[in-house]
Amino acid sequence: MAVEILKEKYRSKVGEVVLGATKEQGGTRSHTITVGGESTLPFLHFEGEVPHRPVVAMEILDMAPEDWHPCFKQYFGDVYDDPAAWAKKCVEQYGADLIQIRLRSADPDFKDSSPEDCAAVVKKVLEAVGVPLIVIGCGKPEKDSTIFPVVAEAAAGENLLLGVAELENYKAITSACMAHQHNIIAQSPIDINICKQLNILIAEMSTAMVNRIVIDPTIAALGYGIEYSYSIMERASNGALQGDKMLAMPMIGNIGAEAWRAKEANISAEDEPGWGEQEERGIMWESTTAMAYLQSGMNILVMRHPRSVELIKGQIDDLMKDNSY
Amino acid sequence: MIIIGERINGMFKDIARAIKEKDAKVIQEWARKQEENGAHYLDINVGPSSPAPVEAMKWLVEVTQEVTDLPLCLDSTKYDAIEEGLKLCKRPAMINSVPAIQSKMERVFSMAAQYDAEVIGLAMSEEGIPKDADSRVALAAELVANAMAFDISPDRLYIDPLVLPCNVAQDHGPEVLRTLREIKLISDPSPKTVVGLSNVSQGTKNRELINRVFAVMAMSHGLDAGIVDACDDELMAAVATARILLNMDIYCDSYIDVFKKSNR
Numbered sequence: 001m002a003v004e005i006l007k008e009k010y011r012s013k014v015g016e017v018v019l020g021a022t023k024e025q026g027g028t029r030s031h032t033i034t035v036g037g038e039s040t041l042p043f044l045h046f047e048g049e050v051p052h053r054p055v056v057a058m059e060i061l062d063m064a065p066e067d068w069h070p071c072f073k074q075y076f077g078d079v080y081d082d083p084a085a086w087a088k089k090c091v092e093q094y095g096a097d098l099i100q101i102r103l104r105s106a107d108p109d110f111k112d113s114s115p116e117d118c119a120a121v122v123k124k125v126l127e128a129v130g131v132p133l134i135v136i137g138c139g140k141p142e143k144d145s146t147i148f149p150v151v152a153e154a155a156a157g158e159n160l161l162l163g164v165a166e167l168e169n170y171k172a173i174t175s176a177c178m179a180h181q182h183n184i185i186a187q188s189p190i191d192i193n194i195c196k197q198l199n200i201l202i203a204e205m206s207t208a209m210v211n212r213i214v215i216d217p218t219i220a221a222l223g224y225g226i227e228y229s230y231s232i233m234e235r236a237s238n239g240a241l242q243g244d245k246m247l248a249m250p251m252i253g254n255i256g257a258e259a260w261r262a263k264e265a266n267i268s269a270e271d272e273p274g275w276g277e278q279e280e281r282g283i284m285w286e287s288t289t290a291m292a293y294l295q296s297g298m299n300i301l302v303m304r305h306p307r308s309v310e311l312i313k314g315q316i317d318d319l320m321k322d323n324s325y
Numbered sequence: 326m327i328i329i330g331e332r333i334n335g336m337f338k339d340i341a342r343a344i345k346e347k348d349a350k351v352i353q354e355w356a357r358k359q360e361e362n363g364a365h366y367l368d369i370n371v372g373p374s375s376p377a378p379v380e381a382m383k384w385l386v387e388v389t390q391e392v393t394d395l396p397l398c399l400d401s402t403k404y405d406a407i408e409e410g411l412k413l414c415k416r417p418a419m420i421n422s423v424p425a426i427q428s429k430m431e432r433v434f435s436m437a438a439q440y441d442a443e444v445i446g447l448a449m450s451e452e453g454i455p456k457d458a459d460s461r462v463a464l465a466a467e468l469v470a471n472a473m474a475f476d477i478s479p480d481r482l483y484i485d486p487l488v489l490p491c492n493v494a495q496d497h498g499p500e501v502l503r504t505l506r507e508i509k510l511i512s513d514p515s516p517k518t519v520v521g522l523s524n525v526s527q528g529t530k531n532r533e534l535i536n537r538v539f540a541v542m543a544m545s546h547g548l549d550a551g552i553v554d555a556c557d558d559e560l561m562a563a564v565a566t567a568r569i570l571l572n573m574d575i576y577c578d579s580y581i582d583v584f585k586k587s588n589r
Contacts, residue, residue, distance in 0.1 A: 192576075200577060
């Protein structure tokens with residue numbers, strides 16, 4: 001007797017966001033990347049469409065990262081002081097789908113770089129690589145609100161993903177994205193209600209921005225509250241699939257930064273002999289965190305270690321294989 | 326709760342006059358106002374005293390559709406008027422309504438199948454409105470069976486358990502609420518449910534308060550739709566809030582506005 005397969009039917013789907021623009025579209029990218037569009041929960045190809053594979057962005061900074069574990073020096077040490085070369089290495093050598101540059105040097109506590117300096121760095125990175133670009137501010141809202149308009153204008157036409165907008169601080173970055181047609185990262189502190197409210201506020205400034213929002217639900221690393229982030233992402237996905245348009249956006253997460261903050265990724269084998277060799281442990285911490293977020297419906301994974309990137313890209317290949325029946 | 330705006334109804338004097346004088350502006354103003362305040366459907370009723378109900382229905386459908394894309398809920402006991410209206414509807418409409426009376430069910434369900442319309446089925450028969458929940462559910466089951474005979478899925482059918490004014494039939498209140506729950510067990514997929522909300526407060530003081538309270542009580546018993554005063558802001562706010570408390574929508578600070586825009 002034939003078995004009847006029960007399949008969930010959803011009313012709606014996650015919206016699609018296109019990142020980057022080719023020459024014909026007014027930019028200089030070699031290709032664009034589309035994320036989102038799922039009409040089912042992650043990788044349930046038998047139930048709905050998963051039209052676009054999740055992508056891996058590698059993170060770089062506009063200055064040498066003093067807080068990164070020394071194990072990264074062997075991969076990036078030669079390019080730490082040259083963001084363009086760093087980006088190029090990530091794409092050409094380590095297979096990054098996108099580059100995320102964090103403008104840390106603009107932070108008044110670091111180098112207090114001017115908005116024009118930041119824009120020049122972004123331009124250089126754009127020249128060095130053909131992949132779409134994610135640009136993150138320094139994290140100090142007052143400074144960031146001066147950076148975004150200048151960077152957005154300098155990179156007009158490139159269809160960047162700019163971040164981050166927060167509930168208390170979204171107008172300057174939204175205006176910059178509206179004026180120069182970039183996409184925006186809307187970040188909420190592991191809170192579905194604020195996530196939705198922020199999307200509404202951005203949409204109120206311009207309805208066209210609805211298709212340009214990527215949600216950053218704020219994620220935690222394995223062992224540091226991953227289950228809270230997971231449950232928020234699950235609610236957002238279910239909301240999107242049931243027709244809640246203000247939650248129907250693709251999602252991004254800073255996996256590398258979170259995983260490599262964990263003690264388990266950094267502590268030496270001498271200090272914790274039972275835990276095994278540090279670098280391999282760190283790679284596993286980042287990869288396992290990433291794996292969990294792939295299964296939670298994350299569309300853009302921002303990662304750090306080249307080996308973790310390789311592992312996760314292989315995992316995405318497997319997960320994107322058709323399992324419909 | 327799906328909001329079916331009740332205001333374009335010949336029982337209201339301004340609408341009756343507009344129909345008589347072919348004053349489209351009055352109708353269109355109400356269509357716009359209800360849509361802006363969050364109505365998902367607009368009820369269209371020519372009223373009980375219209376001398377030419379078929380013509381009046383056609384005119385109302387036409388002038389309403391000039392200003393709104395909302396689906397319509399064609400409300401009449403004269404099925405020829407509904408059928409002529411259905412022919413003009415740009416989107417699949419809702420037929421309001423049919424009782425569990427064989428000849429009428431055949432007429433309405435065949436028409437619904439032909440025009441891909443949803444149907445409001447009344448839990449009443451030749452004998453009138455039942456007193457208790459069990460008899461209402463039995464009539465609802467009859468409506469579901471007859472709809473299915475015309476290949477109409479039960480979830481295209483909205484059962485109205487029939488609400489009576491609370492000052493004359495107070496004992497019906499709890500029976501209606503129980504009916505709303507039990508109707509869901511009739512079939513899979515379940516039929517939907519609807520009430521004509523304003524009936525519950527006919528002839529009372531505090532009409533709006535009674536309507537609002539009953540709306541949220543009925544929602545907590547699973548009510549899917551209501552024919553209501555969509556321009557009552559407090560009612561719309563109460564419905565939006567009930568959806569949050571029932572975990573039907575994800576909370577955000579602007580949830581009332583979001584609900585009012587959910588028809589767009």
